[in-house]
Amino acid sequence: MGIIQHVKEEFQVIKERDPAIKSPMEVLLYPSFRVMLSYRRAHKLYLKGHYFWARFLSQRAARKTGIEIHPGATIGKGFFIDHGSGVIIGETAIVGDNVTLYQGVTLGGTGKETGKRHPTIGDNVMISAGAKIIGSFTVGENSKIGAGSVVLEEVPPNCTVVGVPGRVVKRDNIKIPRSDMDQCHLPDPVKEDITILQRENAELVNRVLDLERQLKEVDRKVRQD
Numbered sequence: 001m002g003i004i005q006h007v008k009e010e011f012q013v014i015k016e017r018d019p020a021i022k023s024p025m026e027v028l029l030y031p032s033f034r035v036m037l038s039y040r041r042a043h044k045l046y047l048k049g050h051y052f053w054a055r056f057l058s059q060r061a062a063r064k065t066g067i068e069i070h071p072g073a074t075i076g077k078g079f080f081i082d083h084g085s086g087v088i089i090g091e092t093a094i095v096g097d098n099v100t101l102y103q104g105v106t107l108g109g110t111g112k113e114t115g116k117r118h119p120t121i122g123d124n125v126m127i128s129a130g131a132k133i134i135g136s137f138t139v140g141e142n143s144k145i146g147a148g149s150v151v152l153e154e155v156p157p158n159c160t161v162v163g164v165p166g167r168v169v170k171r172d173n174i175k176i177p178r179s180d181m182d183q184c185h186l187p188d189p190v191k192e193d194i195t196i197l198q199r200e201n202a203e204l205v206n207r208v209l210d211l212e213r214q215l216k217e218v219d220r221k222v223r224q225d
Contacts, residue, residue, distance in 0.1 A: 010036075013080050017100055031065035032081040042071035073107075075099075076123070083129075090118035096141065102129040110135050122157065131166075 010033050011024040027033050038061035046054035054071035062068040066085035069075070073089045078098035081087055086104040089095070092115070093107040105127050109117030119133045122141030130148045133139060140157030151166035160170035 013078050017080050018082055031067055031084040032079075035061045035065045035067040035069060035081070035084070036075075036079065039069045039071065039073075039075065043073075043075075046071035073118070081105075092116045092136070093118035094120040096121055096123035096125070098124050100126045102127065102131075102147075104130040106132045106134070108132065108134050119151075 008024065010030075011021070011027045014021050014027055014030060014032070021027070021030075038057050042054040042057040042061075045051075045057070051071075058069060058071045067081060067087045069087075069089045070091040070093075072091035073093045073095065075089075075095045076097035076099065079095060080099075081101045081103075083103040084101075087101055088106045088108060090108050092109070095107070099121055107119050107121065113136055116136045118136060120136075120138040121127070121133075122139055122143065124142045125139055125144070127133065127139075127145040128147035128149070131145045131151065132149070133145065133151045135152055137154045139145070139151070139155040140159065142157055143155050143159045143161065145151060145155075145166065146160065146162035148164070149162050149166040150164045151161055153165075155161055155166075155168065156171065158171060159168045161168055163169075
């Protein structure tokens with residue numbers, strides 16, 4: 001693919017997901033674009049066994065962009081990193097098509113495995129700012145990972161995950177994350193749990209008050225007798 005065609009495709013991807021872009025030439029200024037140019041070259045060298053030069057290119061790109069992508073990682077088409085600083089993608093990570101990452105995202109390993117050590121990310125997944133996905137498991141397609149979440153286990157397709165550790169709070173959400181790019185309006189499981197506790201506490205208080213009234217009524221009748 002020529003550089004002009006690559007710029008055009010990147011512009012379409014970025015235009016779809018970042019309202020700040022106004023002209024195709026701005027693509028050249030995006031860290032995501034610059035690091036992916038280096039990654040594609042480094043990945044080809046890695047596959048041919050030229051590990052030193054592959055790492056040389058990836059480390060140089062990391063210094064310039066703040067985005068560290070190991071040349072051994074496998075990344076599909078339509079990949080986009082918004083802002084990008086602090087993003088880390090490990091050697092055995094596999095990223096599907098049309099995936100979006102925000103700043104501070106880590107696709108890492110636990111340090112205990114051998115072989116496949118990093119996560120597999122399905123198509124159309126959005127991973128919000130500061131999220132950490134650690135381990136050799138799969139995040140299913142069309143899923144959304146909330147900002148600051150720490151995901152340590154398998155995520156089914158079409159799910160929303162939030163929290164530390166991350167847990168599924170919504171399933172079968174048919175809206176594709178890359179079409180709405182909403183990092184903010186996600187379910188809040190802590191707030192929901194607190195609301196349930198408050199409701200249950202209010203019910204218990206009302207029952208205690210009813211019992212106290214019944215006891216007073218019984219006591220009044222006993223005194224009368």
